[in-house]
Amino acid sequence: MAQEPRSREPLKRLSLHEAVTDRLREMVLEGELPPGSRIPEMRLCDEFGVSRTPLREALKVLANEGLVRLLPNRGAVVAEVTLAEVADLFEVMVGLEDLSGRLLAERVSDDGIAEIRTLHERMVSHHDARERTEYFHVNQQIHHRLTEIAGNTVLLDLYDNLSVKVRRARYLANLQEGRWDESLAEHERILDALTRRDAGELSREMSEHMRHTGDAVLQGLREIMTETAQTG
Incomplete structure (x- = not known):
């Protein structure tokens, strides 16, 4: 609607x-x-x-x-949104998250970890209250700050430019409640790996989180396009 x-x-x-x-x-x-x-x-x-x-x-x-x-x-x-474009978009974003995780583990300060933890706790509160809009706003803040703290300006520029398209695709896909819960669990694991500064695990958790988000977005878009074709 x-x-x-x-x-x-x-x-x-x-x-x-x-x-x-x-x-x-x-x-x-x-x-x-x-x-x-x-x-x-x-x-x-x-x-x-x-x-x-x-x-x-x-x-x-x-x-x-x-x-x-x-x-x-x-x-x-x-502009129209195509499945091929969205698939290509998330393929690149997965690679950026992998690099970001490795840089983060080397460069994040104690204050940086504390900041991400505070944002994460705020996001959890919105999740528990089922405040979807507020949740995703903080979610975007977390991803931006993680990339910013990684300390590579080229990476940050790429991430910010592409994240606009990610946000649009995710909104159009209208992700299911189950993916919301899965995403929060993935963020918990990201925070844990960040706290321990485990480069391998952090890059893996961040890239897999983006991969799972991309899979869910593509599935949601396929369902919407199928429904539109059947009713149109």
Whole structure:
């Protein structure tokens, strides 16, 4: 069932370009602007309270991120999601997690471990309260901080660029409750390996966690595509 559009306040003029980009990105990632749909530029300008210039600049950023396609003289559309692209995406992400785990074990400080533990405990609280949105927000924070603490800026740039697409695919797949519980258990093992600074185990747990997430996302997308084909 499609979500009701959220009420939105007009954007402030401070950092207008970034604000428009962030808001438009959220609409794509959360499915408010579904794959294949045309971007309604005039309506969004009215909704955001901006001119077409910052909106079009935002569309260029999202095009570079692979979230929208710019059509010459025909505006922009939300990029489609294909199973092949998602499979390729997670294949790369698994490799990045493996490298991140090895670097983390060598470079993480006691304060870094304590920070990840605090975030993990917050994530567990959201899981126990079945607060899915809040859970995934902290989940993203953890993965970003783990990659950041690994201390390789090229790795972090790659991770951040690709994680936008991961987030979109995971949202579209609407993962089952069982995968949510499995994911938390995997995070427990990641935290344990991090605490012990076990490079082999940490890289293995992090890459397997990403592999399992990719498998679940692909399965969810297959089911949705099959159902859409049968009803369409």
